Amino acid sequence: MTISLYAASIPVFKQMLGSLGAVLAKAEAHAAAKNIDANALLQARLFPDMFALIRQVQIACEFARGASARMAGVEAPKAEDKEQTFADLQALIAGTVAFLDAFTASQIDGQEDREIVLRPGTPKEKRFTGQSYLLSYALPQFFFHVTTTYAILRHNGVELGKRDYMGAY
Amino acid sequence: MTISLYAASIPVFKQMLGSLGAVLAKAEAHAAAKNIDANALLQARLFPDMFALIRQVQIACEFARGASARMAGVEAPKAEDKEQTFADLQALIAGTVAFLDAFTASQIDGQEDREIVLRPGTPKEKRFTGQSYLLSYALPQFFFHVTTTYAILRHNGVELGKRDYMGAY
Numbered sequence: 001m002t003i004s005l006y007a008a009s010i011p012v013f014k015q016m017l018g019s020l021g022a023v024l025a026k027a028e029a030h031a032a033a034k035n036i037d038a039n040a041l042l043q044a045r046l047f048p049d050m051f052a053l054i055r056q057v058q059i060a061c062e063f064a065r066g067a068s069a070r071m072a073g074v075e076a077p078k079a080e081d082k083e084q085t086f087a088d089l090q091a092l093i094a095g096t097v098a099f100l101d102a103f104t105a106s107q108i109d110g111q112e113d114r115e116i117v118l119r120p121g122t123p124k125e126k127r128f129t130g131q132s133y134l135l136s137y138a139l140p141q142f143f144f145h146v147t148t149t150y151a152i153l154r155h156n157g158v159e160l161g162k163r164d165y166m167g168a169y
Numbered sequence: 170m171t172i173s174l175y176a177a178s179i180p181v182f183k184q185m186l187g188s189l190g191a192v193l194a195k196a197e198a199h200a201a202a203k204n205i206d207a208n209a210l211l212q213a214r215l216f217p218d219m220f221a222l223i224r225q226v227q228i229a230c231e232f233a234r235g236a237s238a239r240m241a242g243v244e245a246p247k248a249e250d251k252e253q254t255f256a257d258l259q260a261l262i263a264g265t266v267a268f269l270d271a272f273t274a275s276q277i278d279g280q281e282d283r284e285i286v287l288r289p290g291t292p293k294e295k296r297f298t299g300q301s302y303l304l305s306y307a308l309p310q311f312f313f314h315v316t317t318t319y320a321i322l323r324h325n326g327v328e329l330g331k332r333d334y335m336g337a338y
Contacts, residue, residue: 002171002173003172003174003177003304004171004172005171005172007304008172008177008304011304011305012304012305012309015305015309016309046320046323046324047324047326050323112171112172131172131176135172135176135177135180135181136180136181136184136338139181139308139312140181140184140185140312140334140338141331143308143309143312143313143316144312144319144334147313147317148316148320150313151215151320154216157216162310162313165309165313166306169301169305
């Protein structure tokens with residue numbers, strides 16, 4: 001027995017995107033209940049040179065889409081990054097999940113040795129296999145932005161718990 | 170080609186524990202350079218009912234040790250949680266890496282279908298296979314605490330970047 005590349009990626013992304021949507025729904029409800037301007041949360045950041053909440057969600061979705069596309073060897077859709085509201089972020093997450101759902105296991109399984117090159121032709125060029133790309137790069141990056149979204153909201157008093165972060169597993 | 174359970178766990182934990190140690194070393198140096206009491210960082214938290222920095226590091230190490238042990242079917246070492254200083258945390262991380270290094274791939278590979286039961290006999294009992302335990306539970310938990318450690322330090326002004334979080338990959 002071994003793990004398929006599909007199993008180590010698409011369901012993981014989907015679990016956490018599901019939790020991300022639920023966490024953001026609680027944040028929106030919290031803002032409404034407390035008469036807080038939604039932008040106070042959407043534009044919140046943990047430090048001035050860190051990304052705000054909206055951008056954290058955008059990047060998490062970008063990693064889920066981009067990683068899946070790269071492993072399957074298809075074009076990653078270009079993000080427009082126009083989201084401004086909680087509803088926009090929910091639509092972004094739903095679109096990302098739909099994008100992930102369109103992959104069959106056979107498109108991703110077997111790509112463990114596919115060469116994936118980040119920032120090709122630049123001094124920061126980095127070469128991976130499909131497997132090393134997912135495990136040592138894409139998953140750590142993805143989890144970073146999902147967790148930071150949660151951290152921003154917790155720091156701003158939204159009542160969330162680890163269960164919200166974990167999603168349905 | 171598929172991914173081995175060992176490859177999806179031990180090297181991932183080690184990469185991030187390496188980065189966690191480096192991040193904490195920068196935090197300690199930052200405190201020294203700015204004449205900040207180390208405890209101001211070690212006891213920092215993002216919200217009153219969240220865990221402080223020391224506990225985040227302890228839990229990250231606990232998940233790395235516990236997940237590896239559970240997958241291999243050996244006893245997870247009991248954490249003493251006595252760490253109080255940056256040096257204590259570095260020793261904890263080093264000990265955790267040494268614990269991980271003691272596993273051979275053959276102890277973990279092939280355990281994808283092993284039944285792993287969390288909180289057995291309680292209303293919150295949860296049954297996993299080795300694979301679902303790692304991918305849907307242990308990795309999300311582990312990354313949560315590594316990222317939250319980073320978030321606490323960034324929020325407190327320690328100069329860190331994503332490269333510090335990512336470690337050597």
